[in-house]
Structures are given as structure tokens and as C-alpha cells.
Amino acid sequence: MPDVPSNSRRTALVTGASAGIGEAFAEHLASRGHDLVLTARRAEVLRDVAERIQRRHDVDCRVIPADLSDPDSPRRIFYELARDEIEVDVLVNNAGLGLRKTLLTQEWREVADFMEVMGVAWLHFMQLAMPPMIERGWGRVANIASLAAFAPESPGSLYSGVKAQMLTTSRGMRSAVRGTGVHVTAVCPGYTHTEFHARLGIADLAGRMPRWMWQDRDEVVAEGWRACERNRPVVVTGTVNKILRGVLAVTPAAIVERQMLKSVAAVRSRGRH
Numbered sequence: 001m002p003d004v005p006s007n008s009r010r011t012a013l014v015t016g017a018s019a020g021i022g023e024a025f026a027e028h029l030a031s032r033g034h035d036l037v038l039t040a041r042r043a044e045v046l047r048d049v050a051e052r053i054q055r056r057h058d059v060d061c062r063v064i065p066a067d068l069s070d071p072d073s074p075r076r077i078f079y080e081l082a083r084d085e086i087e088v089d090v091l092v093n094n095a096g097l098g099l100r101k102t103l104l105t106q107e108w109r110e111v112a113d114f115m116e117v118m119g120v121a122w123l124h125f126m127q128l129a130m131p132p133m134i135e136r137g138w139g140r141v142a143n144i145a146s147l148a149a150f151a152p153e154s155p156g157s158l159y160s161g162v163k164a165q166m167l168t169t170s171r172g173m174r175s176a177v178r179g180t181g182v183h184v185t186a187v188c189p190g191y192t193h194t195e196f197h198a199r200l201g202i203a204d205l206a207g208r209m210p211r212w213m214w215q216d217r218d219e220v221v222a223e224g225w226r227a228c229e230r231n232r233p234v235v236v237t238g239t240v241n242k243i244l245r246g247v248l249a250v251t252p253a254a255i256v257e258r259q260m261l262k263s264v265a266a267v268r269s270r271g272r273h
């Protein structure tokens with residue numbers, strides 16, 4: 001199935017578009033002539049992003065504020081779009097967050113909300129968006145997973161687990177729609193400059209990671225979108241992350257876990273001197 005020319009008016013729904021990778025994805029798709037539907041919780045911030053993108057790229061840009069920890073949000077968004085006869089051709093499942101504490105210490109409500117956003121909402125979006133894409137014979141789904149999907153879980157965390165689920169399910173969905181004109185790609189960035197770490201309260205800790213480990217969000221988006229256009233099942237963005245993924249693949253899990261604990265301790269102690 002040929003890729004559409006960059007000036008065709010497809011519509012892209014980007015979740016978590018008020019900041020970080022989602023905002024950059026929205027801008028990238030707009031620069032390729034796609035109209036946009038942007039969603040996230042912060043309505044004002046989202047509107048500012050939409051206005052700026054609209055001004056720069058002359059595309060239609062609709063804002064639908066929604067909290068994806070509410071299980072009804074995906075359905076409500078698609079209801080609003082159907083009412084206005086807007087079809088979703090490109091779906092970027094990007095909204096995400098981290099949990100500050102471990103499963104054993106985090107308040108359950110926050111764990112449940114985290115799981116809804118990270119483990120459920122994006123599946124619901126695929127179920128709502130993909131059948132019409134298949135019917136029309138064209139669609140693109142980019143699921144923003146993480147290099148963490150290939151790494152052992154840090155003690156008590158749920159993050160690598162949900163990203164591993166996204167990676168595996170994404171691959172399965174790609175197989176399910178093979179030959180229909182719909183592409184599904186799991187995009188796996190490593191450390192990326194966004195609001196993510198500050199929101200998690202670990203900006204200091206993240207800032208102590210070596211600079212070579214970091215990518216700009218525009219690099220992540222350009223490589224992620226290219227992979228989706230080429231119908232790649234998975235892309236680990238950036239050379240450093242590709243090397244790390246290769247190392248993770250050939251190193252026994254027990255050694256990786258030990259090394260990870262040592263690295264975290266080293267980064268923490270660097271901050272104390």
C-alpha cells in the first residue's frame with residue numbers, strides 16, 4: 001500500500017498532546033499536512049499548542065480535553081468526532097506518566113488511574129479507530145512504548161511492565177491487520193527531554209544521567225513516524241538506545257538487574273556530593 005502524499009488531508013488523533021513527545025508528534029504531523037485532534041487534561045495548554053500549530057502549518061486543529069484515567073474518555077472522544085463526521089486516519093497513543101512510588105506504597109487510586117492510562121485507554125483507542133481504518137484501506141497507529149519495555153523492572157515499579165505489554169500487543173495488532181493498509185508501530189524511546197521526569201519529581205536524578213543517553217523529542221518523533229510509514233513493527237529510537245537494546249537482549253537478566261541497581265545507586269550518590 002503506497003504512503004499518502006504529504007499534502008493529503010488526513011486527520012491524526014494525538015493523545016497527550018499538551019507536552020513532550022505528543023506535542024512534537026502533533027507538530028510533525030501538521031507539518032506533513034495532517035489535520036489534528038489533540039487531547040490531554042490541561043485544556044488551556046492544549047489550546048495554546050493547537051493555536052500555535054494551526055498558525056504555523058495551516059491545518060485544522062481540534063482540541064478535546066479529556067482525562068484518560070476516566071474509562072469513558074476514549075468513547076466520549078470518538079462520539080464527539082463521529083457527531084462531526086471526523087474520521088481518524090492516524091492514531092498516536094502517546095499519553096503517559098510515571099508513578100512516584102512503588103506498587104506497595106502508592107495509593108491504590110493512583111495505581112488504578114495509572115493502569116487505566118498506560119494499560120487500557122490506548123487499547124480502547126485502537127478498538128475504536130482501527131476498524132474504520134481497515135474499511136477505508138489506510139491507517140497509521142503509533143504506540144509510544146519505551147526502551148524500558150526491554151529492561152528489567154526497577155524494584156516495585158510497574159512502568160517496564162506496561163510498556164512491555166504495549167510492545168507485545170502492538171506487534172500482535174500489526175499481525176492482525178497485515179495487508180489491510182493499516183500500519184501499527186511500537187515506538188521505543190529512551191531518555192527524552194520532556195516534562196516527564198520533572199512531573200515524576202525526579203528531574204534532578206534524570207539530570208545526572210550522562211548527556212549521551214538523552215534524545216530530543218523531535219528526533220524521537222521523526223524516527224518514530226518514519227518507522228510507522230515504513231510499517232516497521234518496532235523502532236528503538238537513536239543509536240545509543242539501539243545499542244542498549246542489543247546489550248539487554250544478550251545479557252542474562254540477573255546480570256542486567258544487578259547492573260541496573262548499581263547504576264541507579266551511582267547516579268543517586270553523585271547527587272549527594
Ligand SMILES: NC(=O)c1ccc[n+]([C@@H]2O[C@H](COP(=O)([O-])OP(=O)(O)OC[C@H]3O[C@@H](n4cnc5c(N)ncnc54)[C@H](OP(=O)(O)O)[C@@H]3O)[C@@H](O)[C@H]2O)c1
Pocket residue numbers: 015016017018019020021022039040041042043045066067068069094095096097117144145146147188189190191192193194195196197199
Ligand atoms: N520522556 C522520556 O524519557 C520517555 C521515554 C520513553 C517513553 N516515554 C513515553 O512517551 C510518552 C510521552 O511522555 P513525555 O515524555 O512526552 O511526557 P510529558 O512531557 O510528561 O507528556 C505527557 C503527556 O501525557 C498527558 N497525560 C498524562 N496523564 C494523562 C491523563 N490521565 N489523561 C490524559 N492525558 C494525560 C499529559 O497531558 P496533561 O497533563 O495535560 O493531561 C502530557 O500531554 C509516555 O507514554 C511516556 O511513557 C517517555
